[in-house]
Amino acid sequence: MSEDAAVEFEARSHPAFLFDLDGTLIDSVYQHVIAWREALQEVGINLSVWKIHRRIGMSGGLFVSALARELETPLDRDTLAALPALHGDAFLRHYDGVRPLPGARELLTTLTELGVPWAIATSGAERYARRGVELLGLPPDTPLITRDQVRYAKPDPDLFLAAAELIGVDIRDSMVVGDSVWDLLAARRARALGIGLLSGGYGREELIYSGAYRVYEDPRDLLAHIDEVGVRRPL
Amino acid sequence: MSEDAAVEFEARSHPAFLFDLDGTLIDSVYQHVIAWREALQEVGINLSVWKIHRRIGMSGGLFVSALARELETPLDRDTLAALPALHGDAFLRHYDGVRPLPGARELLTTLTELGVPWAIATSGAERYARRGVELLGLPPDTPLITRDQVRYAKPDPDLFLAAAELIGVDIRDSMVVGDSVWDLLAARRARALGIGLLSGGYGREELIYSGAYRVYEDPRDLLAHIDEVGVRRPL
Numbered sequence: 001m002s003e004d005a006a007v008e009f010e011a012r013s014h015p016a017f018l019f020d021l022d023g024t025l026i027d028s029v030y031q032h033v034i035a036w037r038e039a040l041q042e043v044g045i046n047l048s049v050w051k052i053h054r055r056i057g058m059s060g061g062l063f064v065s066a067l068a069r070e071l072e073t074p075l076d077r078d079t080l081a082a083l084p085a086l087h088g089d090a091f092l093r094h095y096d097g098v099r100p101l102p103g104a105r106e107l108l109t110t111l112t113e114l115g116v117p118w119a120i121a122t123s124g125a126e127r128y129a130r131r132g133v134e135l136l137g138l139p140p141d142t143p144l145i146t147r148d149q150v151r152y153a154k155p156d157p158d159l160f161l162a163a164a165e166l167i168g169v170d171i172r173d174s175m176v177v178g179d180s181v182w183d184l185l186a187a188r189r190a191r192a193l194g195i196g197l198l199s200g201g202y203g204r205e206e207l208i209y210s211g212a213y214r215v216y217e218d219p220r221d222l223l224a225h226i227d228e229v230g231v232r233r234p235l
Numbered sequence: 236m237s238e239d240a241a242v243e244f245e246a247r248s249h250p251a252f253l254f255d256l257d258g259t260l261i262d263s264v265y266q267h268v269i270a271w272r273e274a275l276q277e278v279g280i281n282l283s284v285w286k287i288h289r290r291i292g293m294s295g296g297l298f299v300s301a302l303a304r305e306l307e308t309p310l311d312r313d314t315l316a317a318l319p320a321l322h323g324d325a326f327l328r329h330y331d332g333v334r335p336l337p338g339a340r341e342l343l344t345t346l347t348e349l350g351v352p353w354a355i356a357t358s359g360a361e362r363y364a365r366r367g368v369e370l371l372g373l374p375p376d377t378p379l380i381t382r383d384q385v386r387y388a389k390p391d392p393d394l395f396l397a398a399a400e401l402i403g404v405d406i407r408d409s410m411v412v413g414d415s416v417w418d419l420l421a422a423r424r425a426r427a428l429g430i431g432l433l434s435g436g437y438g439r440e441e442l443i444y445s446g447a448y449r450v451y452e453d454p455r456d457l458l459a460h461i462d463e464v465g466v467r468r469p470l
Contacts, residue, residue, distance in 0.1 A: 023285075027285075029284070030265065030269060030272070030285075030288070031269070033265055034265060034266070034269055034329075037265070037332055038332065041332065046334055048262055048336060048337060048434055048453060049262055049265040049436070050258075050264075050265075050433060050434050050435065053265070053436050094269075097272055097273065097276060099281055101283060102283060198285060199283055199285050200285065201284070201285040201288050201436060202438060203437060203438020203439075203440055203441040204438070204440075205438055205439075205440030205441070205444075206439075206440070209440075218283060
């Protein structure tokens, strides 16, 4: 094996991990869903809650496009402009119920101890993401890419590409861990491997059909099977 | 064809419909999920929200058994006894957001106009079910079987068997329409055909793997394809 090939082989056998936040590390998807339902209702829009659920985690712009398509009516500019703040207020009303997902802290700590690089990349705004990082008991210098830092959010690959760059790893040596179809589609666009978690409330097959390389229940379940996705733990 | 065979053929080609309520006719699943999350939190139990979601619609007794299994710790009798009332209070706090699902009223009205027998069968208590019936604009004499009227709720078949008996149809000539795995498992136990709706937030494949004969988005989508499940509309 040439030296270059050996270096590449070494990297591919020690992947980095790029984590989504909501539904992947913290248990906040259902609060986001209910908050969107309330925000939409405040502007007189009645959209079925399951359809909101299936759009959580995608970019706000695409969310609004999808919404307009579902409603089959154009939405006026003022209504659209008011929605993010209404959702934000409603989400904060429900934030008391948000908790870290089982095993999230242990998974991140274990990766750090093993010297495996990792970062968080979220379609959420920085002000919510910072709260999530605190909830997980992570230090303020945790590698974090938020919606504000890229042009396009998921299912575009930008968030994960920026996260890989931030921690100095090749996206092609990275595993993207997420709970939604949008994470997994973004992973494929980025040429990373996607790992699906059921903890955001999607069905297992929805994640597999979106290209998940592997699906686990939640961070605890992923940690218990971490050797399946290329991380060797000392015996 | 003998007369008996002809009568049986006639019945099988004009099925009756037995509907679940929450997530099938009214958009209340996510409010139930958040209400259970709040009730559990009030007694100090921290269970991931997606796991609550996947248990909605099953019998309360089985819900509690599943909960105890997830927590891997026994729950004391007082805690268990307090939970239903805490959930009920929390659900009423969130009830303002509950709406009929798209097409629910139109579907039931159309079946009535076509002379197709139908009934509602829910794992919920009568006091909540009555509110749902009102929300749908249905008369008080709407055929309705609730948790209080049977020994075992879903995924046992009792609710659907009782509903078929109430409207005088053979369960084997009936289609059970539900949003959850528990509806579809109960349908198979009862030897009815199950029709899955995505409007409760399960994935399509979860419903197919539980034995759905057909899966639609919501009541409106079922109504648009009603000829696929044995109902002929006059041209």
